[in-house]
Amino acid sequence: MTQRLLVDLEKCTECRTCELQCSFVHFGVFNPNKSGVRIIARWPELPRARVCSQCADPACLPACPVEALVRTAQGVVQVLYAQCTGCGNCITACPYDGVWLDPLSGVAVKCDTCAGRFACLDTCFVGALAAGE
Amino acid sequence: MQVTVRFAGPLRALAAQQSLTISLAAGATLRDLLRALPDLLPVSFAEQVLRPLEAGTAPLTLLLLNSNHLRAPADLQRPLAEGDVVAFVPPMGGG
Amino acid sequence: MLECYGKKLLRVNLTRRTITEEPLSEDFIRRWVGGMGFGTRLLTQEVAPTADPLGPDNKLFISVGPLTGTLAPLFAQTCIVTRSPLTGGIINTYAGGHLGGAIKASGYDVIAIEGRANGLVYLLITPDGARIVDCPELAGRSARQAEEALKMAAGRDDLHTLAIGLAGENRVRYASVISETRAFGRGGAGAVLGAKNLKAMGIAGIGDVRVADQNAFQVAVEVAYQTLRDNLAQPWSLLAGFGRVGTGSGMGLINEKHALATRHHRLTRFAQAEEIGGQAFADRFPTRPIACLGCQVHCGMLHSPVKTPWSEVWTRGPEYETMYSLGSLCCNDNAEMLLKANDQAEAYGMDTLSLGVNVAFAMECAERGILPRHALGDDVTLEFGQPEATIRLIDMIAHRQGLGDTLAEGVRRAAQTIGQGAESFALQVKGMEFAAWMPERMRGIAVTFATANRGACHKRAPIGAELMGFLPMDGLEGRAALVAQIQDKVNAIFTLVACRFAEFALPLGQFVALLNTASGLDYTEAQFVRLGEAIWNLERLHNLAAGIDGSEDRLPDICFTVPADFPKDSKPLTREDFATLLHDYYAARGWDALGRPTPERLALLGLQA
Numbered sequence: 001m002t003q004r005l006l007v008d009l010e011k012c013t014e015c016r017t018c019e020l021q022c023s024f025v026h027f028g029v030f031n032p033n034k035s036g037v038r039i040i041a042r043w044p045e046l047p048r049a050r051v052c053s054q055c056a057d058p059a060c061l062p063a064c065p066v067e068a069l070v071r072t073a074q075g076v077v078q079v080l081y082a083q084c085t086g087c088g089n090c091i092t093a094c095p096y097d098g099v100w101l102d103p104l105s106g107v108a109v110k111c112d113t114c115a116g117r118f119a120c121l122d123t124c125f126v127g128a129l130a131a132g133e
Numbered sequence: 134m135q136v137t138v139r140f141a142g143p144l145r146a147l148a149a150q151q152s153l154t155i156s157l158a159a160g161a162t163l164r165d166l167l168r169a170l171p172d173l174l175p176v177s178f179a180e181q182v183l184r185p186l187e188a189g190t191a192p193l194t195l196l197l198l199n200s201n202h203l204r205a206p207a208d209l210q211r212p213l214a215e216g217d218v219v220a221f222v223p224p225m226g227g228g
Numbered sequence: 229m230l231e232c233y234g235k236k237l238l239r240v241n242l243t244r245r246t247i248t249e250e251p252l253s254e255d256f257i258r259r260w261v262g263g264m265g266f267g268t269r270l271l272t273q274e275v276a277p278t279a280d281p282l283g284p285d286n287k288l289f290i291s292v293g294p295l296t297g298t299l300a301p302l303f304a305q306t307c308i309v310t311r312s313p314l315t316g317g318i319i320n321t322y323a324g325g326h327l328g329g330a331i332k333a334s335g336y337d338v339i340a341i342e343g344r345a346n347g348l349v350y351l352l353i354t355p356d357g358a359r360i361v362d363c364p365e366l367a368g369r370s371a372r373q374a375e376e377a378l379k380m381a382a383g384r385d386d387l388h389t390l391a392i393g394l395a396g397e398n399r400v401r402y403a404s405v406i407s408e409t410r411a412f413g414r415g416g417a418g419a420v421l422g423a424k425n426l427k428a429m430g431i432a433g434i435g436d437v438r439v440a441d442q443n444a445f446q447v448a449v450e451v452a453y454q455t456l457r458d459n460l461a462q463p464w465s466l467l468a469g470f471g472r473v474g475t476g477s478g479m480g481l482i483n484e485k486h487a488l489a490t491r492h493h494r495l496t497r498f499a500q501a502e503e504i505g506g507q508a509f510a511d512r513f514p515t516r517p518i519a520c521l522g523c524q525v526h527c528g529m530l531h532s533p534v535k536t537p538w539s540e541v542w543t544r545g546p547e548y549e550t551m552y553s554l555g556s557l558c559c560n561d562n563a564e565m566l567l568k569a570n571d572q573a574e575a576y577g578m579d580t581l582s583l584g585v586n587v588a589f590a591m592e593c594a595e596r597g598i599l600p601r602h603a604l605g606d607d608v609t610l611e612f613g614q615p616e617a618t619i620r621l622i623d624m625i626a627h628r629q630g631l632g633d634t635l636a637e638g639v640r641r642a643a644q645t646i647g648q649g650a651e652s653f654a655l656q657v658k659g660m661e662f663a664a665w666m667p668e669r670m671r672g673i674a675v676t677f678a679t680a681n682r683g684a685c686h687k688r689a690p691i692g693a694e695l696m697g698f699l700p701m702d703g704l705e706g707r708a709a710l711v712a713q714i715q716d717k718v719n720a721i722f723t724l725v726a727c728r729f730a731e732f733a734l735p736l737g738q739f740v741a742l743l744n745t746a747s748g749l750d751y752t753e754a755q756f757v758r759l760g761e762a763i764w765n766l767e768r769l770h771n772l773a774a775g776i777d778g779s780e781d782r783l784p785d786i787c788f789t790v791p792a793d794f795p796k797d798s799k800p801l802t803r804e805d806f807a808t809l810l811h812d813y814y815a816a817r818g819w820d821a822l823g824r825p826t827p828e829r830l831a832l833l834g835l836q837a
Contacts, residue, residue: 013519013526014519015521015522015523015526016326016329017301017523020297020298020299020522024299027436028442029436030298031333033434041326043518043542043544044532044542102434103355103434104434104435123299123453125460142479143480145480145502151502198797199797200484200485200795201697201795202697222484223477225464225478225481
């Protein structure tokens, strides 16, 4: 089964280091909009996490008019940035809020599991992140 | 002579009490006190604090004598006096 | 080169209602680096030392630094520099959380607030533009309510905010600026914004934050991460303790060291200290740690919900400093009261340190018979250990009602108003109320309280070393020089903008490595500390010109009265001790006998007299 990023909201301290790590690893810059995981505070309640569920039957794929979304052999859904036009159809189609637009570059951004490496895990000192099903 | 022993911070839970008074022979040292305490405290306190202190494997900064830290292991040989206060405190490192 | 900077200042003139962008030159950035450096240089250049802190000529600079919004751990702080209505001198104050990241993402290194709006307004800065918006409906609202209103108006969940509460609007001299779950606490920045009629600011950005050398920066970050991991893994790690129960984790130790000011400094130990320490709050109330951006220490303890006899609250805190000021200093052992008071301070926007010292001052005055015991009403006695008196007085101060109006001025002015010898025991230096440490007990604190440019400040002191006995608390040898070094070093790291706790874990070389790899600059450790010294001297020159001279480098008389429970094996501070320390301090700083930077020292620092 496809591995996806799991966030334990009860352990999460909302430091958002995962966001910084993700955008840096993928794009060489720090920008939460370029991170495949988003943590949104909702004090005093627990935070909300937005991250792609790597659906077996993704709603985003057929929604894309330019075939900029593909599903790898490992079942991970990836954005082909060169093809993405930023139309936002995938964002509307996703029932989990798991993909969003980076307004600066105009492309859709989502978790790609770093080809199964999950680079964010190492930067979470409290163990709130895990790879699982 | 009477010596007061206090427990601060997480040492309180470990000792299962806030403070106690102990009677010691005149001329008793801090080391003598460490040896007399296991009878009055939970086993875990002796294991985690008292024995390592005696053995030199726990930081001396676990102990205060009249609110001062000890300067050297030799200080454990210092004789106590009537009314002295010995405190077990968290030895916070780094700041 | 300088990729980690936006290289822009946003200047907001509230009088003319104009918002303009200005470039920051490479020379300026290289010379002042960021944070406290930027704010101090700009304020001392643009605002006269005699400008009324609550007048339209004062300015308030909000600055981030080269490491803000990057993976560098413990660099989430934002710096505010302004002239303080409490001291009449320059103030720097900090808040963590997530505001700094949003400012950086907007592309600004500094936001300058000047003038005065002709009605209550808020400032909204988003990728759609920046605008000043009238908000009379927010008058009197809590800081949190104002922040929520701004988030609703902006309609985006990446908006981060700061706001003042009623205390800032009422120009309480120690009003703070609240930023979500954090606060720019000390020195009355909230009153400055209140006087400018700026209720709140919301900011969101979509920009990329870059570094000069990605690979080298990544290496420097990994080194810092490993250092932090090792530190946190130590048994009894201070930072790990902070991460479990907050900054009050050391309460037991401080109390047994007889270093916890109790009953307005009459005592050095509080019998009920552990009932208001960090562990007590974690044991008794729902608690979860929340962190500032990119921080692995997560020292913020969020308690929700909490039922108190006054109301149900949720609050982040209290900090250790608050456990002193509204706790032991007032002989309050009531944890629910501390949570309620912390919530009041967040809602009204007031520095909990100054607030607590003012409350304790009132209790001390009542005990001495120079204030009436029913000054707060017939149904409550103004006395130590009286929770109702504390909560009532906090409301009165924020509203400037009755005795609250006198205390809203701060203990220095209140003591002048009340007279009858109150000035001898008012816990303040240069108008700034004491922080949670005892100059009577700790020589480093004695020096730094007396000499810090922002008044009685604890952020630049060898607290750990003195508390843990690595340095004798009552030792004089080399103590003043050490304090001067720490003042310089902390100033330097506050340009980046580091959290104070970063310096507990990371050696100086790592700060410099992170700075250089992010910015492309080539600071040496010596140059970096020298920058901190230059900033210190800029502040000193500004304060001297404001009329705050060497005669203000002193402690109140109460510090030379020996508390009844002073430990028998330690020496209390004497006036001779203090004179020695001050003399050593001026010498270490290269200042003259009156505490003025000499032309030689200024030339060494690249500054003009």
